[in-house]
Amino acid sequence: MLILEALKQQTDFTTTEKRIADYILANLPTLANSYIKELAAATYTSHSAIIRLAQKLGYHGFRDFQHTLTVAATAQAQALTAVDANFPFQVDDTAATIAKKLAAVTVTAIQTAHAQLDTAQLTATAKLLAHADRIFLFSHGDSQLRARSFQNKLVKINKFAIIAEEYSDDAWNAANLSPNDCAIFISYTGTTTTHQQFATYFQAHQIPTVLLTGNAQSPLIPLTTQQLISVQRETDFAKVGTFASQAAFEYLLDTLFSLLYVQDYRHNLSNLQQNQDLMQHGPLQTK
Known part of the structure; x- marks a missing residue:
């Protein structure tokens, strides 16, 4: 999810790039099936402005930028429903519950690492x-x-x-x-x-x-x-x-x-x- 961190921090972003980044972060789940023209229209920008942002973040063009965003969105969705990695069990949890939660923490951590x-x-x-x-x-x-x-x-x-x-x-x-x-x-x-x-x-x-x-x-x-x-x-x-x-x-x-x-x-x-x-x-x- 490094791409999401970059979009949040907006280091050296222009005003236009900040607007695109804000829109992407607010509409992340819908971007997998979006076309560049739709993103440009929604952010009142141009194709070239979106491509410049993608290249500033290290991507060749919109397609690989969009693919990475889709992977990050999936990882984020998993994290939102995941067990808290810092305190994955409670005082009244059973052995079976603790074992299940620790398995979930491990699986989520590996999936998150793979996505990045x-x-x-x-x-x-x-x-x-x-x-x-x-x-x-x-x-x-x-x-x-x-x-x-x-x-x-x-x-x-x-x-x-x-x-x-x-x-x-x-x-x-x-x-x-x-x-x-x-x-x-x-x-x-x-x-x-x-x-x-x-x-x-x-x-x-x-x-x-x-x-x-x-x-x-x-x-x-x-x-x-x-x-x-x-x-x-x-x-x-x-x-x-x-x-x-x-x-x-x-x-x-x-x-x-x-x-x-x-x-x-x-x-x-x-x-x-x-x-x-x-x-x-x-x-x-x-x-």
């Missing part, structure tokens, strides 16, 4: 990681658990990632990165001061970086090479847990791992079979 996916950014990110000699994962708290999960999966394709902030070695690890490596910042708020410090250094030294965040206005965005952004209906502090954001991050990292796997699918599959044989029937058998 920029496949071009996703593909470019996978290529960065595929060519990196080393991958350094910068993350704190719950997000570091997602980093460890990603680290564990990468071992299966013979790539080894480093948890950069383990044992407070973040500055040492940052100093050792080279342009042949890649740093991944995983932060829902995307405002960690040390991450900004490191990202600034990496950018100055042409070291590739990736950002996973839930903050479309994160100060890390202009400092990083690629960004995967998943805005969830989750607050920073007033919540039971980080259910939605972490489900979204796990989904994005699993998708990245899958893209890395298919880049050399046959080799990875052959390697999997050989290693499993070593561990189950060969000299590496431990059970």
Whole structure:
């Protein structure tokens, strides 16, 4: 739903573009079947004004602009009927009710993340990681658990990632990165001061970086090479847990791992079979 955030913020919009944006936000469910001439007539503007707005937001023309709006409208409708991600259960809920609500939070978080996916950014990110000699994962708290999960999966394709902030070695690890490596910042708020410090250094030294965040206005965005952004209906502090954001991050990292796997699918599959044989029937058998 990043497109909706851009339409709400209206940064650098002209008066005409603000009128178009306001109309779109007020009539989002009807836009899927609207023609550009109908939108122009309803906003008292022109075809060219609408196309200029679409291009200002990063779209080639009205068709892909309209498609993204339709996806965002669907995600928004789902979110309005979804369980509150911050407090998904109440004191008198039964076990069955809590289980159902938590399932709904997870499903909605993944659907929302999918609706916001920029496949071009996703593909470019996978290529960065595929060519990196080393991958350094910068993350704190719950997000570091997602980093460890990603680290564990990468071992299966013979790539080894480093948890950069383990044992407070973040500055040492940052100093050792080279342009042949890649740093991944995983932060829902995307405002960690040390991450900004490191990202600034990496950018100055042409070291590739990736950002996973839930903050479309994160100060890390202009400092990083690629960004995967998943805005969830989750607050920073007033919540039971980080259910939605972490489900979204796990989904994005699993998708990245899958893209890395298919880049050399046959080799990875052959390697999997050989290693499993070593561990189950060969000299590496431990059970």
